[in-house]
Amino acid sequence: MKKNESYEEFIKGLWRDNPVFVQVLGMCPMLAVTNSAINAVAMGGATFFVLVGSSFLVSSFRNLIPKQVRISCFIIIIATFVTIADYSLLALVPTVHKELGAFIPLIVANCLILGRQEAFASRYPTRLAVLDALGMASGFMLALFSLGAVREILGDGALFGIKLFGDNFEPWVIMILPPGGFLTLGVILLFFNWFKHKKDEFLEDVAAAERGGN
Amino acid sequence: MNTDARKETSSPSSIRLVLTLAIAGLISGIAIIGIYESTLPTITANKARELREAVFKVLPGVTQMQALVYRDRELVVVAQPDKDEPVVYGGYDAQGDFVGYAMPAAGPGFQDTIAILYGYKPAQKIVVGMEVLESRETPGLGDKIYKDMDFVGGFSELSVEPEIVAVKKGTKSLPNEIDAITGATISAKAVVRIINEAHTAWDGQLPAPGSEPPYVATEPADNGAGQ
């Protein structure tokens, strides 16, 4: 039972409660940095680090933080991790840092992270909180990557900088510009809606068949 | 599963609240200072190296450089310019002879501000190189200002007298003309305008050709000790 529970906590962040596609959280960095796959992955990595780190600390100290100042404490913890991520990226991969620019500090304002602390990490034991964070962060990374990959492939004819199509490919430049971000996410959400609709329909049919069968 | 049941019999005292915040702030501060100090050497080294590479790119033949600012009506050497002080970089060859200035400049482009560095030889009054440092121009169109090697190459011997003029591609005839980029005229003209404006701003502050500040060899400044 325990094993299944842990698995549940982790996996829910990947699909069922995917932070971007289902909960529609963390939009701001999402669209701005997904103009190429590598930027998307880098931002996903940074957010991963911040989310898992903060969840770990918040959950470990959840009994020590008084309710009245909890949001401020969460923000202090998150901001610390973000600053660490910022300076580390600047030192280790300055080119990537230049691409992501001001959006690394903006991870602090990512509603996803604060939301997770408030809704989950501050109420559950450390192990579960970390699993939840891992799942959410992975789901976020997956979402960022798919957005970045689609935009880069259509808008630049490349993935991770490697040209995929020949020279005759006319890139759909708008995809790597801001409108492309909005449109791509909108269409992906559309697919999610359609998928959910089909699934509900299917379950309806199954339920109706069972009722009819009895 | 043990979700917490906190006893809310009495709200914690103000002291407890303030103390919690203070401790959180303290730990956070220590962590941040720690990461800052440990990454500072790498970051400063990276920045310095990037600048050197850009300067050497726009001033061919240069192997040494130093920062120059305009103070008290003359151009002087500084180890570290003040925060908002306009600065140019003097480029010198291996023998320490002056080659040219590398001048940073910026201005509005098509989409957003373009920042460039250009090499300038005052004796012949020519631009000898141009490097785009920052731009947000349209990919595939405006970004040709740094991707189109013909355009960038056009700056390798460009007279600034009376001023640089961007002309339709293929029609360059005078030494102060440069071929613009087809399909990205505005971005190309913006670069030209930025250089012209920077030149006008600096021209009166540069010393007469031949009397530029000599190269001052400094100790490698890891500990900030001067000469």
Add this chain to the structure above:
Amino acid sequence: MDNLLWIFVSALLVNNFVLTYFLGLCPFLGVSNSLETSARLGLATTFVMLVTAICAWVLNTYVLIHAPYLRLICFIVVIASTVQFIEMLIKKLSPALFRAMGIFLPLITTNCAILGLAIFATNRGYGFWEGIIYALGAGAGFTLAMVLLAGLREESELSNIPALIKGTAMNLIIAGILSMAFMGFAGLFSSS
């Protein structure tokens, strides 16, 4: 002076905070179902941006030179305090307005547009007046985008929209088209 006009128009139209930089999306998508609320929220946000820009400049000039690594935390504290202060101010001056705005005021705190404003202004080295103009332009741009989307959404309430696309998906696609429209403002300041 040329510079100031460029900063303002750039933040308002050419590089609109919402439609080009994707800042302030949470309220943009979440709150823009009513024209009036959007306008009010935009106004409040603009005010907070103004105060933030001034405080950011003061911090950058006098305090953060000695401790640049504390920038992020200081900005957040400033923004949270400003919003708290404005909330109290509005509550006192106009309880009716306070009730109308409800939950939206505290939401301004997590609005990435405000933090983004502070960070951008710092990175570009804006001085005191440039920061103020930038804040005004960014706030106006944010309000403009919100009001535009709100108007479109109110209109779409009256039409027959397939349930599949209704909601965030549709709002995003509308926003994408708005963003495309705003791209037309590029080159506004180019001189030949």
